[in-house]
Amino acid sequence: MSEKKLKFNSKTIHGGQNPDAAYGAVMPPIYQTSTYAQTTPGGHKGYAYSRSANPTRTALENSLASIENGNYGLAFASGIAAIDAVIKLLNPGDEVVSTNDVYGGSYRLFKQVFEKFGIKFQFIGMQNAEAIEEYITENTKLLWIETPTNPMMNIIDIKAVSKLARKHNVLLAVDNTFATPYLQVPLDLGADIVMHSATKYLGGHSDVVVGALIVNDKDLADKLYFIQNASGAVCGPMDSFLTLRGIKTLHVRMQRHCENGKAIATYLAKHPKIEKVFWPGFEDHPNHEIAKNQMSDFGGMISFIPKGSNYENAIKIVEKLQIFTLAESLGGVESLAGHPASMTHASIPKEERQKSGVVDSLIRLSVGIEDKADLIADLEKAIG
Numbered sequence: 001m002s003e004k005k006l007k008f009n010s011k012t013i014h015g016g017q018n019p020d021a022a023y024g025a026v027m028p029p030i031y032q033t034s035t036y037a038q039t040t041p042g043g044h045k046g047y048a049y050s051r052s053a054n055p056t057r058t059a060l061e062n063s064l065a066s067i068e069n070g071n072y073g074l075a076f077a078s079g080i081a082a083i084d085a086v087i088k089l090l091n092p093g094d095e096v097v098s099t100n101d102v103y104g105g106s107y108r109l110f111k112q113v114f115e116k117f118g119i120k121f122q123f124i125g126m127q128n129a130e131a132i133e134e135y136i137t138e139n140t141k142l143l144w145i146e147t148p149t150n151p152m153m154n155i156i157d158i159k160a161v162s163k164l165a166r167k168h169n170v171l172l173a174v175d176n177t178f179a180t181p182y183l184q185v186p187l188d189l190g191a192d193i194v195m196h197s198a199t200k201y202l203g204g205h206s207d208v209v210v211g212a213l214i215v216n217d218k219d220l221a222d223k224l225y226f227i228q229n230a231s232g233a234v235c236g237p238m239d240s241f242l243t244l245r246g247i248k249t250l251h252v253r254m255q256r257h258c259e260n261g262k263a264i265a266t267y268l269a270k271h272p273k274i275e276k277v278f279w280p281g282f283e284d285h286p287n288h289e290i291a292k293n294q295m296s297d298f299g300g301m302i303s304f305i306p307k308g309s310n311y312e313n314a315i316k317i318v319e320k321l322q323i324f325t326l327a328e329s330l331g332g333v334e335s336l337a338g339h340p341a342s343m344t345h346a347s348i349p350k351e352e353r354q355k356s357g358v359v360d361s362l363i364r365l366s367v368g369i370e371d372k373a374d375l376i377a378d379l380e381k382a383i384g
């Protein structure tokens with residue numbers, strides 16, 4: 001099947017998938033095995049040891065490559081493990097330029113784990129792609145971006161940044177966790193590496209922790225595969241199966257996430273007790289035009305600031321919500337609410353956090369696929 005020709009809504013179901021060779025199972029079996037019988041040393045069917053490769057993981061990796069329009073997919077034990085593998089492409093003295101409201105766990109990995117190995121990280125505002133160039137030095141090897149960003153919903157122009165990356169011969173990696181390939185396909189826009197926390201929308205049911213990388217270039221894929229096997233943070237067979245099952249409904253879930261997201265963003269924006277709503281679908285969002293160009297819709301992630309609110313107030317609101325569950329994470333079928341300053345972004349120092357707009361009163365919503373009337377009623381009660 002020439003599946004590069006399939007439409008996205010078919011790739012989620014068929015991309016990289018074939019009925020199992022042994023019995024024709026339509027879903028790939030969970031190959032819960034660490035090792036494989038060999039007829040003679042090296043005489044195996046492509047699988048020798050499950051850190052190096054496992055058939056259920058291969059099925060997921062092929063699906064990931066297909067939905068992101070890439071040639072190679074790699075599945076990891078977590079999103080962070082996938083990021084860890086990318087940074088291990090670098091050497092001491094190399095520099096990375098990243099965005100100043102990057103995911104808190106990425107920031108922690110960069111600053112607290114990799115900086116002591118001599119890799120330098122700079123965190124800058126990237127809403128204006130041209131402003132990035134002055135931070136690129138001869139030691140810069142990687143641009144690490146996220147769009148929309150978490151939790152400020154800033155939009156970065158992937159095409160413009162990829163042009164800069166080409167010009168300076170540096171790699172561009174895009175964390176596509178928030179958008180998913182349903183909304184935007186970074187490899188088509190010139191990125192070299194796409195990364196996912198498949199824990200979120202790809203898995204979609206808040207039941208796994210999984211990470212992914214997708215690339216087009218064979219040489220880059222080989223290097224990442226070497227690191228995946230050498231460092232060993234691989235995705236297990238059961239988690240591979242669950243993520244694959246999640247991906248099969250990604251397009252229908254995303255459609256509803258977008259529909260509900262729009263309804264709730266619009267409701268909040270009109271609410272007299274709400275100061276500001278951050279959602280790229282608004283025409284007055286500073287990079288709305290770029291969002292419109294590179295995304296097919298605007299997603300279900302929304303942040304907002306209640307009027308006259310502070311740390312305690314914001315916490316009171318999230319505690320009052322009943323259908324929105326107060327929890328870390330995002331992208332599942334159920335709606336979640338979070339308080340970035342004390343939860344997802346607590347590992348970023350307060351001054352850094354506030355510089356990028358993550359104030360103490362900010363609340364983040366991951367709008368699920370429940371009935372939107374119930375979600376709005378829940379917010380109405382909590383905001384008061």
Ligand SMILES: *Cc1c(COP(=O)(O)O)cnc(C)c1O
Nearest residue numbers: 078079080103175177197199210
């Ligand atoms: C959750 C998340 C990660 C980290 O992924 P894990 O699966 O939790 O390790 C990275 N980037 C973004 C944008 C995330 O939301």
